[in-house]
Amino acid sequence: xxxxxxxxxxxxxxxxxxxxxxxxxxxxxxxxxxxxxxxxxxxxxxxxxxxxxxxxxxxxxxxxxxxxxxxxxxxxxxxxxxxxxxxxxxxxxxxxxxxxxxxxxxxxxxxxxxxxxxxxxxxxxxxxxxxxxxxxxxxxxxxxxxxxxxxxxxxxxxxxxxxxxxxxxxxxxxxxxxxxxxxxxxxxxxxxxxxxxxxxxxxxxxxxxxxxxxxxxxxxxxxxxxxxxxxxxxxxxxxxxxxxxxxxxxxxxxxxxxxxxxxxxxxxxxxxxxxxxxxxxxxxxxxxxxxxxxxxxxxxxxxxxxxxxxxxxxxxxxxxxxxxxxxxxxxxxxxxxxx
Amino acid sequence: xxxxxxxxxxxxxxxxxxxxxxxxxxxxxxxxxxxxxxxxxxxxxxxxxxxxxxxxxxxxxxxxxxxxxxxxxxxxxxxxxxx
Numbered sequence: 189x190x191x192x193x194x195x196x197x198x199x200x201x202x203x204x205x206x207x208x209x210x211x212x213x214x215x216x217x218x219x220x221x222x223x224x225x226x227x228x229x230x231x232x233x234x235x236x237x238x239x240x241x242x243x244x245x246x247x248x249x250x251x252x253x254x255x256x257x258x259x260x261x262x263x264x265x266x267x268x269x270x271x272x273x274x275x276x277x278x279x280x281x282x283x284x285x286x287x288x289x290x291x292x293x294x295x296x297x298x299x300x301x302x303x304x305x306x307x308x309x310x311x312x313x314x315x316x317x318x319x320x321x322x323x324x325x326x327x328x329x330x331x332x333x334x335x336x337x338x339x340x341x342x343x344x345x346x347x348x349x350x351x352x353x354x355x356x357x358x359x360x361x362x363x364x365x366x367x368x369x370x371x372x373x374x375x376x377x378x379x380x381x382x383x384x385x386x387x388x389x390x391x392x393x394x395x396x397x398x399x400x401x402x403x404x405x406x407x408x409x410x411x412x413x414x415x416x417x418x419x420x421x422x423x424x425x426x427x428x429x430x431x432x433x434x435x436x437x438x439x440x441x442x443x444x445x446x447x448x449x450x451x452x453x454x455x456x457x458x459x460x461x462x463x464x465x466x467x468x469x470x471x472x473x474x475x476x477x478x479x480x481x482x483x484x485x486x487x488x489x490x491x492x493x494x495x496x497x498x499x500x501x502x503x504x505x506x507x508x509x510x511x512x513x514x515x516x517x518x519x520x521x522x523x524x525x526x527x
Numbered sequence: 528x529x530x531x532x533x534x535x536x537x538x539x540x541x542x543x544x545x546x547x548x549x550x551x552x553x554x555x556x557x558x559x560x561x562x563x564x565x566x567x568x569x570x571x572x573x574x575x576x577x578x579x580x581x582x583x584x585x586x587x588x589x590x591x592x593x594x595x596x597x598x599x600x601x602x603x604x605x606x607x608x609x610x
Contacts, residue, residue, distance in 0.1 A: 290559070325590070346558065346566045347590055348573075401567040419570050429586035 230268045234303055238264065238278075241306050243316070245279035252276060268300060278302050281512070283317045286344055290317075315504075317344030323515055327466070328430060330440040330453075331356030334399070335497040336468075339507045342499055350423040353399040358442065358449050360394035365456035367393075369428055373420040380413050389416045434461025437514055441468040441495060447483060454487035462522075466514045468492055468507070478509035485521045488514060528606070533599050536579060544571045554596035580606040 238244050246263040250256055253276055256266040267278050275285045282302055288295040291314055294304050305316055317324070324345035329336040329352045337352035364372050371377070372391060379390050381397075382404050389398040398420060402412060430436050438457055450467050457463035465487040471477065476491040483489065490510035496502045538552045545563045558564050569592075576598070577583055582605040592598055 346569075348566055348570060352566070418574055422570060422574055426586040426589060433587065 230265055234268075235264065237306050238268075238302060241302075243279050243282045243302060243306070245281075248279055249276070268303075272300055272302070281316065281323055283344065286317045287314075290344070315342050315344070324511065326435070326437055326515060327439050327511060328352070328427075328436045330361060330438050331396075332358075332440065332442050333497055335495055335502060336439050336441060336507070338497055338499055339502065339504060342504055343508070348423060348426060350420065350427040351396075353401075355395075355397040356440075357395050358440065358445065358453055360396055361440070362449075362452055362456055364391075364394045364396075365459070369424060369431075373417065373424045375413070375417055378413070378416060378420070380409050380416065387412045387416075389420060428460070431457065431460035431463060434463050437464045437466050437511075437518060439466045439468065439511075443470050443495065445469050445489070447489075450483070450487050450489065454484075458486055462525075464488075464514075464518045464521075466490060466510070468510060470495065478506045480510060480513045480517065482517060485518075488517065490514065528603070530599055530603070533602050534595070537576075537595065537598055537602070540572060540575045540579065544568055544575060552595045554594065554599060556595045557593055576602060582606050 244264055244267065249263045249267055249271070253266070253271055256263055256271065259266050259270075261269065264278075267276060271278070272284045272288075277284045282305070284301040287301040287305060287309075288299075291304075291309065294301055294309075305314060310316075324340045324343040325347055327336070327340065327345075328347070328349045329340070331351050331354055333355050334353045337349065340346070340352075372394070377391055377393070379392065380400075381388050381390050385404055387400040387402050387404055387407070387409070389400055390396070391398075398416075400412060400416060400419075402415075407415075440453065445467055450465065453467075454463075454465040457465055464485075466489075467487065468490045470493070471491040472493075473491070477493055479491055481489045481491075490513070492503050492506045492510070494501070494503055534552060534554070538550065541552060541561065541564070542548050542550050545561070545568060547563065550561065552561070558569070573584055573589055580602055582602070584601070584605070588601055588605075592601065
């Protein structure tokens with residue numbers, strides 16, 4: 189009798205056709221309703237999931253939302269029932285407003301973004317982005333190619349960077365620092381080449397090659413050169429300012445790298461300010477994957493299983509793990525220095 | 528220079544850089560709201576803004592530009608509204 193009643197409901201609901209397709213549609217509807225219901229309550233289970241994720245930081249949240257301290261709700265409750273609706277983020281590691289805008293099904297359904305990411309989004313390959321001015325925005329690529337720049341974009345970070353979309357090598361970088369980064373880009377040092385239908389800018393003395401993002405059909409070589417002197421000149425100026433401010437973590441990846449070379453490059457960065465160098469290299473040792481070896485307060489080495497600028501093949505999760513550790517590490521160094 | 532005038536100039540610059548005469552900007556627009564606007568185009572825009580308003584933007588200021596309102600505020604402050 190129960191089954192016949194169920195069938196009758198299906199028939200009424202879907203115009204009288206009880207078939208497999210309609211049952212699947214109905215099941216999807218029930219599942220979505222359950223998820224919507226389950227993510228609207230801060231149940232004990234949901235609280236455990238959020239706390240275990242490491243993506244809610246009560247102290248950070250209270251600094252961002254001082255009025256939450258006066259609330260009867262604890263910080264997590266305040267974020268869950270009030271904060272995210274006001275565009276607040278639960279920690280510097282998760283931008284809730286960005287997540288519900290970028291994945292607009294979340295916004296349309298009114299789901300709380302963090303719990304959606306934990307329960308559904310991450311398993312579906314959806315990305316998180318740090319809150320404004322944090323995590324991947326704190327990093328700047330030194331090469332050796334575009335991969336880390338693409339990884340940053342995966343996490344919603346699109347900061348401008350001189351070497352973000354460039355091919356470099358560590359000896360060329362060290363030499364550029366020694367000869368003067370302010371002299372790197374000028375009419376005499378750059379040449380424009382054509383590769384794969386795109387103009388690219390070569391700085392031959394240092395073995396550097398920059399994407400222009402301009403198709404060869406779209407402009408003349410002369411126009412491009414003048415434009416690149418200005419464009420890369422701006423990025424070089426910005427790069428030097430970032431070095432002098434000393435608030436960025438510079439990232440250099442390479443299939444093979446020695447501690448001596450890392451130390452050399454880190455020392456060049458330190459000439460400008462208290463900069464940090466994160467190098468990332470390949471390993472076949474599964475125990476090292478996603479881990480960080482810290483050599484000093486100036487540089488550390490992370491390990492990954494493969495490099496690929498194609499994000500569908502790249503080890504994005506390992507990059508994320510390494511960068512989160514590096515960010516936390518140097519925050520602790522900086523807090524200790526201030527104390 | 529009023530905020531409306533700054534917005535009008537910014538709109539013209541965006542239209543030129545993105546080669547799209549139909550772009551209409553609102554102060555609340557962010558990068559993702561403007562079709563075709565990416566980091567490569569942002570460099571062009573910084574250069575154009577510096578030229579047009581006679582200012583030089585600092586790295587931290589450029590990094591802080593997330594919405595059209597941020598651009599308008601920065602231009603107003605740095606140019607002294609005298610452009």
